Amino acid sequence: MTAPRVTALIVGVERYEAGPAWDLPGPARDAVAFWRLLRAAGVPEERLWLHLAPLPPYVPGVPYERADHATLRRVLVRDLPQERGEVLWVWWGGHGVLDRAGQLRLFCADAGTDDKLAIGLDSALERYAGDAVPGFAEQLWIVDACETFEEALAFREPLPPDGLPVGRRNLAHRQSVLRAAGRGRAAANDPVRGTGLFSEIVLGLLADRAAALPAPPDPEELFPAVKTRIAALREAGVTLQYPEIRLDSPDRTDILTPAPPAPPAPAVRRASPLLRAVSVLMAYPLMNDPGERQTVVAALDPRVTATLPRHSKARTDVTGILTRLARDRPEALWDLYEAVLSLDDDPGRAAELEAVLREFADAAARGSDQK
Numbered sequence: 001m002t003a004p005r006v007t008a009l010i011v012g013v014e015r016y017e018a019g020p021a022w023d024l025p026g027p028a029r030d031a032v033a034f035w036r037l038l039r040a041a042g043v044p045e046e047r048l049w050l051h052l053a054p055l056p057p058y059v060p061g062v063p064y065e066r067a068d069h070a071t072l073r074r075v076l077v078r079d080l081p082q083e084r085g086e087v088l089w090v091w092w093g094g095h096g097v098l099d100r101a102g103q104l105r106l107f108c109a110d111a112g113t114d115d116k117l118a119i120g121l122d123s124a125l126e127r128y129a130g131d132a133v134p135g136f137a138e139q140l141w142i143v144d145a146c147e148t149f150e151e152a153l154a155f156r157e158p159l160p161p162d163g164l165p166v167g168r169r170n171l172a173h174r175q176s177v178l179r180a181a182g183r184g185r186a187a188a189n190d191p192v193r194g195t196g197l198f199s200e201i202v203l204g205l206l207a208d209r210a211a212a213l214p215a216p217p218d219p220e221e222l223f224p225a226v227k228t229r230i231a232a233l234r235e236a237g238v239t240l241q242y243p244e245i246r247l248d249s250p251d252r253t254d255i256l257t258p259a260p261p262a263p264p265a266p267a268v269r270r271a272s273p274l275l276r277a278v279s280v281l282m283a284y285p286l287m288n289d290p291g292e293r294q295t296v297v298a299a300l301d302p303r304v305t306a307t308l309p310r311h312s313k314a315r316t317d318v319t320g321i322l323t324r325l326a327r328d329r330p331e332a333l334w335d336l337y338e339a340v341l342s343l344d345d346d347p348g349r350a351a352e353l354e355a356v357l358r359e360f361a362d363a364a365a366r367g368s369d370q371k
Contacts, residue, residue: 006214007047007085007136009075010035013067013094014055017112020312021290025191027093028054030144030199032062034091037206041213047085049075053094053109067094069108069117076124077164084135087216088128089142093199096121096145098183099159106145116159121177123163129175129248132167139175140216144196147181152285152344154292171250176219178202178226182242186283188233191315197239201229219245237276237356240283273363274322277356281318284353286343288314297321299339304332326364333357 012031016022035050051072052064065071080088095107097118105118121143128139150159180198181187188197205225209217223245233239247254271279286292293314297305307328309320325332337357341350 004087004138004215005047005085006038006043006087006089007049007080007083008035008038008043008089008091009049009051009080010089011051011067011072011092011094011106013053013107013109015053015109016095016107017110018116019113021288021314022095022111023055023313024095024189025055025194026189026196026199027144028052028058029060029194030093030196030203031091032060033199033203034206035062037203037210038089038214041210043214047083049080051075067108068110069119072108072119073164076119076127081133081135086135086137087214088136088139089214089216090139091142092121093144093196096143096147096181096187097150097153097159098147099150102183104143104145104147104179105150105159106143116155118159118162120163123166125175125177125248126169127164127166129173130167130169131172132165133173137173138216139173140219141175141177142202143178144180144187144199144202146186147179147183148186148285149184152184154285154289174249175247176216177246177248178219178223178243179245180241180243182244185241187241188239188279191313197233198226198230198241198243201226219247237271237279239279240352273356273360274319274326277322277360278315278319280349280352280356281322281340282315284340284344284349286340287318290314292343293317295343296336296339299342300332300335301329304329304335322360326360330361330364333361 010031012027014024014026014028031050031052035048038048039045050062050064051067053067092106097105099105103123104121106121107116107118111117125141127133128136180196190197205222206213206217226243230239230241230243234241281287286296290312297308304325308324311317311320325336334357337353340353
């Protein structure tokens, strides 16, 4: 059986023009890992379109092109459609947001606070589902990006429309789209190990199926495995995301919702109360914004804030704040709870935050009693 002619667009954006507050260690590393999987499966290097904006140090030794808006738009609109291959893989890792029209926007490397340049995923899918793209009858799109609601991020200005040109719709393409986060949710990232949790899971599952690459796996077989592993991490308090897969083909259009996942594998260790508290706090968009995070801290007792360790990295800052409050003034954890709710009173997040802070405070008290 002849191997299909495969092309891949592989994007990993870690650094943005908006500055260090947007830094996201991991997507470039994950993108290169995916690039290596397809190279090992025999896809020629010239058919692997790798576009990165890595944080230093970048050491994998794989050449790449820019991941700015103009470059990626040109590739999607003009360059890739000329390839006319049989199979298209698209891998995209980086920041994303669900705009007010319910469309997922994927930020490019030159996105700044005043001009949030992005590629609309839904617009790209529409272009690649019609006669504007003659080839690529089989497509698998894998997107590891947050789908936080645009209004929750309190942008000064709404995102401007920026769709790709589309042709006439037809029934010549089969698209499978695997998304990491789920509507309104953040996609967890591990900055210490430099990987997205969703990307790490998908890369592992694809490596297990390396013998069948570069042809895409059956999405209806792959997705339940992804859901099961994410569900185990969700149960352990590591993430709150709910990945989804959408199938569009000439004979069906479905958003898959598999049966409830199996119990977590024994190897998945339940996260500590601190890790769960950090994860739930980081699910608040305001905790990722330095100014809003400072507003929360400023609402605390000055006798507490005077000795708080602070850090420019959001997750490191939140970890330090929680650790110091639990050690020196456990009752101040509830002042923190009130300060967060004064800026974002979403009832679902509030219930999760109350539960994890109660557990964290109890764990801190037990630790203090044992000293």
